[in-house]
Amino acid sequence: MNNLKKLEIENYKPLREIVFEHLRESILEGKLEPGQRLMEIQLAEQLGVSRTPVRESMRKLELEGLIIMVPRKGAYVADVSTKDISDVLEVRTVMEGLAASLSAQRMTDEELDELEMISYQFKKCYERNDIEGMIEKDVAFHERIFASTRNEKLIQIAQGLREQVHRFRVRYISEYNNSKELVVEHQAILECIAARNSERASELSMKHIENLASHMMEQIAKYSAQENKDPKK
Template sequence: MSELTKKMGRLNFKHTVLVDQVSDTIAQAILEGILKGGDQLVEAKLQEQFGISRSPLREAFRDLEKKGLVVIVPRKGTFVKRVTRKDIEDNFPVRAVLEGLAAREAFSRMTKEELDSLEETFLNMKGAVAKKDGKAFMKHHIKFHEGFIRASGNDVLINILMNLRMHSVWHRFSYQYYKEDFQRSLIIHKKILDLFRNEDSDAQEIENMVRWHIEIALDRFLAYLEEQQSKPR
């Protein structure tokens, strides 16, 4: 291998890392509601903000489009994708089935360390509720679900769910939880944790509990969406 080829390889690696960092930063801003549906991502401003050229920024845009977070309109620009009712109705039922399956597989494979981590994450969720910190609650809520998804050990399932959850998390960050929703969520996650803790639990019961939790979240989110749309503009 020539020195030139080696150098190109190193540059390509650095370029890829840069694209990933820019994509992740913009994605996080969308997930947290800093960038809202319909907002335009202005190339010149972002190039200046990140201190990068047009090429890696446009690659980051294409990555975000694949994840369903932005829409690239030829000759007009790149815009944050608006959440529609269909987006939510398409995503949640599929996620409910697959995440339930992940929980079922995790039950027989989860290590003590993974179980302890799940319990610690639940306690962090509980602490966030006590402080009425919605952002922290969602952070730990995401970690709780990703904890048992990864514990399933099924790489195909993990990869599919990580992509589905990217969309779902985006929807959930748009949802301004009422106080009772936090409490209800804690009760459900405590039940899920207890089922994982109990060696005599039935794997089907764990799968059903996770599926039910996500299906209920869908119903409540759609109700909230309808409420918001019915308000006078």
Template sequence: MTEAAIDKLKLEADDSLPLRDVVFHTLRDAILEGTLPPGTRLMELQLSSVLGVSRTPVREAMRLLSMEGLVRMSVRRGTIVEPIKESDLRDALEVREALEELAVRKACRNMDELTIQTLRKLEQEFELSLEKNDMQTSARLDVQFHERITEAAHNRRLTQSLTQLREELYRYRLENLKDPETYPILVQAHRNIISALETHDEDRAAQELQRHIESQANVLAEHIQ
């Protein structure tokens, strides 16, 4: 299964980047999106053949992935995609909760009807994708929902920080969507956040967001123990 996944990889061509970085982004996206699941063994020769590049940029890309904690390199076992660790998840969600609370409070002050309509549309599309069991689309829409709130905060540094963090959390988000029993909870959480934003209730918006993130953390912790 993992070999088949590697064979389906396609290089994300970008002439503005060094080949090492192109390979890095291709592999990084595949790991974060779950195309290369935890435990997948990454072999230089196979990757260079599939991606149509020499082994040097592959080797350099895997070093970068190792620095981000996405793969583990060892002399005996080679390079494998790192398993999802509860401690890493907790650390990332703790930071996410603090930053998203700031974002939702600031967004509350700037909220307008157009943004509310956008959030409602994203929530409806999110619910529909869950009904179709389309995890990739659901994850993308969930990201867009939270991104729209962050954009309404009108803080460039905050947006940059949360964008990077959401990328790192993407594969956790996919893991969370594997349990259909959580779908009604996720949908209701989005609705509650929209309701609080619409009434400009900062405290309630922050509480709903905190409850949403903590619920995700608890579900994920059960899955990866």
């Protein structure tokens, strides 16, 4: 099992909530990998807490579909099938198009300035080959667009879909041979939103996610093939 750091306890949050958020983040960021077995005692020791908040957190993680409980075997980090990811990206493509269209109509000048700054920061991270920075700013770019739609249901659903593929994002960006295209695509979407061109903003956003989906599926297929060839598997 990957080593997890002991938690820094915050007095204003219940311990079970801190443990849950930490484990959830560890799964989404790939620190706890798909198929990895999770043992209460070991997790509790690594985090420096009792087994009770760990057990409660694992139940919540199971409800979110991030872990699975196998009778007589224990808990495992849920794997995500290729079809699961394909389905999520298919839905996200349409939602990104809708969000960009609404954003072009509703984004304020202040929010537009913020989006422009995020796009600039993403470009700078690319120039420094700062993968973590690129991921952070890519997420911020899309979240800013969704937030400006003022549609709470759309924002909520998009967040859930985004988290389902988050653990594959590092692999996607770090091995994307044409990362500069991401910079260009972000800028083009930004310019359409600034011009209040809803239709074009929608088209470019959908194409942006289609490109992401295509590359991500290629990466997943490649790693699956490598794992199948590995004699240790």
